[in-house]
Amino acid sequence: MRCIKCKAPANVEVRRHRSAFCAGCYPDWFRTQVQRTIDDHRMFSRDDRVLVAISGGKDSLALWHALLRLGYQTDGMYIRLGIGDYSVRSQAKSEAFAARHGLQLHQVDLAADHGFTIPQMRNQREGKPCAACGTVKRYHFNKVAVDLGYSVVATGHNLDDEAATLFGNVLHWQTDFLGRQGPVLESTHSNLARKVKPLYRLAERDSAAYAIIERIDYIVEECPMAIGAKSLAYKDTLNALEETQPGLKYQFLVGFLRQGRKALKTEDPVQIRQCAKCGQPTTAEVCAYCRMVERRLKKLPVRR
Template sequence: MNITGMKFCERCRKKEADVVLSTVRFCEPCFIEYFERQVQRAIDGEKLGAEMFSRDSRILMAVSGGKDSMTLWNVLNDLGYETCGLHIDLNIDEYSEVSRRVVENFAASKSLDLIVVDLRKEYGKSLMELAMRDACSACGLVKRYLMNKVAYEKGFSVLATGHTLDDECVTLLGNLTRWNLEFLQRQYPILESTHPKLVRKVKPLFRISDEETAAYARIKRLEFVREKCPLASGATSLSYKKVLNELEQRHPSLKKAFYLGFLKNKSLFGKEENFELKTCESCGMPTANVGLCAFCKLLERPKRRHDEKSKVKPLSI
């Protein structure tokens, strides 16, 4: 066999490299072994001071239908953890229909439990009907609220999300450019519960790049939604991601050094302030606000505006 010019896996040095990343080459078996090991290191809490969850934990896995969340759900299942998927149908036209179908098909193929929350059926409005101006902010608010609410009410011990190294770098860069110390103090792969109704949140993919999740999804032949959310166009996070990708091309491993360096030196940004969370007067879930939580205010806002319009008297001519 002519092996001139053939590039071998840098791990086993026996098979031809099928996965070529910006910094290393793998054959497919070695890449999957590497990928699972990185996720397991995150779960075990290596250099974090605490493990994310144990084999006995009941894990609620937030799945949007995108590459990263589908990858995490698959790898947790392959590693033998007990998971139940949670999909939030935001009723964003065809995009939400396709996303929901992808998640339901995966759950059925693996015989995994799945909880679906349909925003319009549960609360009478789609995301676009709830959002007044910034749909992305409203989306984040709705997802955070519903993920925690379902996790708490269904008795899960931990909520896992598919945030990758790239996502964490984008968030970190955004917080640094605005010097949001409160968010910098709170950004971490493990967010502990600070209220009886607040479930612990973890990000097992914080060591994994988007490039790596794409390779994993390809090898495992995972179905996922390839289109970007139609509401995300023009989001500031996309600009940050573009800048970081350009820097990574010039300086491989910069993203990992950036984020892991932040975790190592997180104390420089001060200690997170301990403030007592309150309880929403309407839904009973935890909130930083007095009275209604942000989600309940979002539900009430369109109604209030409609009520105010209905009270306006016609002008006399």
């Protein structure tokens, strides 16, 4: 297999594009894809201050690296989730990346600042804290972005993440979530930061290859809390289909965004108000984060 740019032996094949690249040409192709996505969706400009949500994994660090190389103003934000040795090592990788490139990395420490860790947030039925972890991340990334005046929060969600989320939401007919899934979530409240996903058209394998070629030291292993998570089962199913139908995940996601989503968008704007406890934007009297923390820490039964 040869690089489509320079005809040297290829290192990275992108089957859905029927393309392959050598290690020399691949990083430019990856960054060009990121730039096109940013431009196509007018995600942000070089005048914006962008807060990149950092986990220490390949996607967030590859995104931060690519944005830096593309000339954007970026700082990072890392949440210390308290997931044992995994969190210790992912924090170290994130801090090392920031230090190596002279970048600022904001941090929130759940245990020290808020009195709990993610393993304490396990769902009583499933025994997993993944949904709670998502709520925690959304809450703190937004709060830090608004408090510190960032124009936009960029996350490392990739094609596989988005396709798996879409797959799960279709399986359960989560029409409210389906109507809002997309690469840009506009701010609809002064305390709600704009959210963007510049990697959503790039596969997980693409960002891993970018990180390896650019010698980005990221945490390779999966979060131990995610073992058995539904999202991983959805990815496995989609990858099994992709094996014989290259491009299927891309067609599934992009086809939905172009064709399916508009049928699910509601006409009525969601009424947003301030949480009675913390003041953050919410659609309920008390936000999901405050309710969850109070409920789990008091070990009350989960209300359904």
